[in-house]
Structure formats: structure tokens, C-alpha cells
Amino acid sequence: MNRPVFRTSLACALLLALSLASHAGADTLQPDPAKAARGKALAEANCAECHAIDLQGASAHRVAPPFWMMSERVPVDAIAEMLLTKATPRHSDMPHFEMSADQAEALAAWIAWVQPVAHGRRFLEQTCAGCHAIDASGESPHLGAPPLREVYRLYPIDALEEGFSEGIVTGHPDMPVIHMTPVQVSDVIAYLASIRPR
Numbered sequence: 190m191n192r193p194v195f196r197t198s199l200a201c202a203l204l205l206a207l208s209l210a211s212h213a214g215a216d217t218l219q220p221d222p223a224k225a226a227r228g229k230a231l232a233e234a235n236c237a238e239c240h241a242i243d244l245q246g247a248s249a250h251r252v253a254p255p256f257w258m259m260s261e262r263v264p265v266d267a268i269a270e271m272l273l274t275k276a277t278p279r280h281s282d283m284p285h286f287e288m289s290a291d292q293a294e295a296l297a298a299w300i301a302w303v304q305p306v307a308h309g310r311r312f313l314e315q316t317c318a319g320c321h322a323i324d325a326s327g328e329s330p331h332l333g334a335p336p337l338r339e340v341y342r343l344y345p346i347d348a349l350e351e352g353f354s355e356g357i358v359t360g361h362p363d364m365p366v367i368h369m370t371p372v373q374v375s376d377v378i379a380y381l382a383s384i385r386p387r
Contacts, residue, residue, distance in 0.1 A: 220298035220307075228299025231292060232256065244303050245372050252282065260304045269297035309380030312373050313337060320363070325384040331363065341385045349381070350374060 220228075232242040239250035241257065248255050259265055272293035275286070288296075301307055313323040320331035322338070329336050340349060353374040357367045369377065 220301045222302075224295050224298040225302040226299075227291075228295035228297065228302070231296050232299050236296075242299070242303070244308055244376070250282070256300050257303045257305065259300050260306070265297060265301040265304060268300055269293040272296060305376040305379040306383050307380075309373075309376035309378070312369075312377055313380065316367060323384075325386075333361070334364075337381060338384045338386060340381060346378070350378060353377060 229242070232240070236242055236256075237249075239248060239253040241248045241255035244257055246255060246257075254262075259268070263271075269290070270293075272288060273290060310323065313321075317323060317337065318330075320329060320334040322329040322336035325338055327336070335343065344352070353367075353369050354371065356369075357364070
């Protein structure tokens, strides 16, 4: 694959998608970890010069959207198709590119992997799902552990953000102390907002 051609065309495709799409809301797509890892390697080799490709940060190129913000404008499950159809924006900052369907799917899987809602859900799955229900339905595995979709009824959002930031400590003997980074706090709040009862 010709890297300069791939880099420029990829950015154009993503920018076009972002400029044409309306706000798509939170996307809860949970991609295959192996495919996402291949996509990360592609992004590091071909996209990182212009785009912020991880869970946070600003892009080096002023019009290149950070990967973690893509779900705000386009459903991430549509990105692979956009890459394959070679959608390009009206500006000429990116050259054209060639990529296989596997490469497009892997790159789209990485973009889905770094979305706040997807990251927040993975954090809860790894940290909290042993006791709490973490989805929009279902019972908690541990008796007395509230389903996390209910936390908005129990606590105001400001209290959740503060509690998550300072470390969650409860009087319940089975509840471990959980410490979170600012990105984890933000992403968990985004995920909880996406599953709260309406």
C-alpha cells in the first residue's frame, strides 16, 4: 500500500463523511479486539500524522477529526463502506488511496473501539460487570448491586462525575474502591447516559 496516498485519501474520506453526515449520536458498536488491533496498527502507520487516533487528544492537522469524536457526526459502522467507496471531501489535502475490505473493516473497528460510549462500556465490563448489570436490561449478578442503568435515578450526574473522579467508596463490604482517569470518567458517563431509562 502506498502510504502517502493511503494517508491523504483516508483523511479525505473521513472528512467527507463528517461533513455530510448529521449527528449520529452514541454508537455502542463493540468491535472484535483482534480486528481493532489491526486497525490501530494501520492508523498508526497511515493516519496518526494528521489524526488523533487514540481515546483522547487533538489532531495534528487542523481539519482532521480525532478518531474518538467520529461518532458525533457519522455512525462508525458506516466508516468501512465510506473508505471502500473512496468518499473524498471537497478540499484537496488528501491524496487518493487503495485499501482492501479487510483493511477498511479493521480501521473502522479501531475507530469504533476508541469511541467514548464503547470505551465506557468496556471499562464497566472489565471492572463492574461481575456484580452490576451494565446493559439497558437485565439483573445484576450480585444481590444488592444496583443495575448501573439506574444510577441516574440514585445520584445526580454531578455527584457521579465527582465520585468517579475521586474514587468510588461505599459502605458495602463487597464493593471495591475503584479509581478512574478523567477519560474513563467521561466515557463511563457517556455510556451510562446511553443506557439510562427514558
